[in-house]
Amino acid sequence: SEVVHPYDLQHAQAQSPQHLREALDGLFQRLESLAQEANLSERLCAHVTKAQRLTHKLVASLAFFFMMVNTRVQALNLAPAIEQAMLEHLIPAIYIERVAERAPRAEARQRLRALSAQRLAPLQQPTHPIQTLDLDTRTHLEQVAGDCADLFQRTSSCVEGRNAQLAFYQQGHHRISARQQQVLTALHNFAT
Template identity: 40%
Template structure:
């Protein structure tokens, strides 16, 4: 990080870039702890199978990442974003399914057990990383919210204050002009376009073993 900062100063990139680097630096300890926890948990679970090094490495480097990428692809908002992630996941799994791969020499029942544990590990990493990202994102939004009110937000809050009758009393606008006014809520209903219907929930495909041997 210090080297990055020195490069920023050397090329005069400004304080905003330095602030971004320092923000990333503050996130590193939490991410390191998350990765250590997940890695230790995965190692502990895989030791239960007493596998050779080649198969263990394949689970670490291919199977669990592929299953995790499946989850990431499912969370994408568009097919365009999901497709390359799903393709990477599929490529990793396809190499594991080849008849000559050592993992295919294991009994089918043991492969199913390994796949179940790998799914648990992928879920664990997803939950752990989401917790860190979600917490940091939440704090960032609050910081942005409190740092400065935009002109649009300030105008909206002013209108709500002047025209919204929350407590059942006269609004400030009524007291100022000495006459009633239309309901702010009714006015908004007439002026604002209704939101689109939410997208239909995607139907998840039937769960099939990912370690089934390729034909």
């Protein structure tokens, strides 16, 4: 979960889909070797293999995120310096702040908030082009940047919501057929 972010949590730099693929491949190779060393059962090894099959979807999700962010920022028709500042500083800083809010430990939250503040610092300099914009425009840019940062946050929410609903349903009816699961998924996705 620490690897699958559009911006790395150490420097808040954009992470390319190729870099994510390489990082996930390395992690899964390590997991496979640990599973062999620990002599895990075939059933547990199958769980690792199942998780590894999600690599393609995670990489595609990251590529889609950056495509959507670039599309939204380009639609604003900003000056090149301001567009670059949004893509390289504002959106990553807001994203890192969102991650900090969900961090399980206080020291991680503090480190991530400091990283976010570090990414925002250049934008707050009086000489930065963003500071020449009027307050309403800056507020609008921050809103768009927040919306862009939230795009990645929400990539798993439909799945989590669907799984939670299926779990509640399954408590009362222990066996749900594959067809019923498809219908419940369609109903959930339509309703949300």
